[in-house]
Amino acid sequence: MDRRPDKEIIDDQIKHYLTRVAGHLYGANPQAVEGTLEEIRQHLYTSSEELVHNGICADQAVQRAIQRFGSSNKIGASLARQLPLYGFPIGVYRALWACHCAMYAGYVLGVLQMIGWNVCAAVIIVISMCIAAVIVRAPQRFKAQSKSSASLSGRIARIVRELQREHIETTVNLSGTRRRLYLFNLTAMSIVSIHEHAYGFLGVSTAVIVAFVLIRRTASRLGANVSA
């Protein structure tokens, strides 16, 4: 029995499956990603080979092995939560944080320009204080930290981490037409802002564009398959 075609069939389907899993892991530590994908590849290959030995044809064997392994979306998302935090350089993270702060400042300034100080100043101050508390993780500064505040702080940190991961993943995976529309929209917003002298919103769109370029350039340098 010629095993070569079987091997090719199995390899090909496993490769497709791994590409789908890898789609969820952009931004994660590249070495950790590579190691995990290799482990999954070996697992699926051994599983498929066992089924082939039991008399199932290669095509069905690999499909059954993949089915037994589970949905690529589910596995990819679970792995993304567990793999070491992004391989993005710390400098890029700081720059992204600066962009987010600039976006927030831009929104505040834009809203103030539109509505005026009297109406929303109090609301903005409260929101700012909440955000600042989250950023500096104020609850952790208390020595006698209660269980509930520790759990809340941990939950917030997880949410922030998940949001950052999703933001990077979405930006890296943005396809051709959607990417052009997204940039067109931002450019249009900038032009309108300049025309209306709404410099706050101009700041927002500029910060969004800077963050967008920064993420894609970094992902590209790290070897991620950035969508054209």
Add this chain to the structure above:
Amino acid sequence: MKDQHELKKGSTQTLILAVLGDAPSHGYAIAREIERRSASALKMGEGALYPALRALENDGFISSAWELQLSGPARKVYTLTEKGQGELARQKSAWQKFSEAVNSVIGGAPRGQTT
């Protein structure tokens, strides 16, 4: 009603620790060993094993190393750490208490009878 053999959330990690408690092993072998020990009664997506392994590694309960094989490519082999042994003992005891509690309710004393 959900499949009664579906694994309780979080129990995958306990099963992995139990398997690694006997001997170091790699991902595929862990999955097969769980299947063998449960006589195929426990159904889980084998892929769920890897995020669980990463989580256990992040918590310091297991460690891993790529080991060369006599035939085929190197495999990542997982070993239970000292911290993991303690966790396994804790989880075994918690599971025992839980199953005893469920058993006593399911096969419990008839209504009105106090024990």
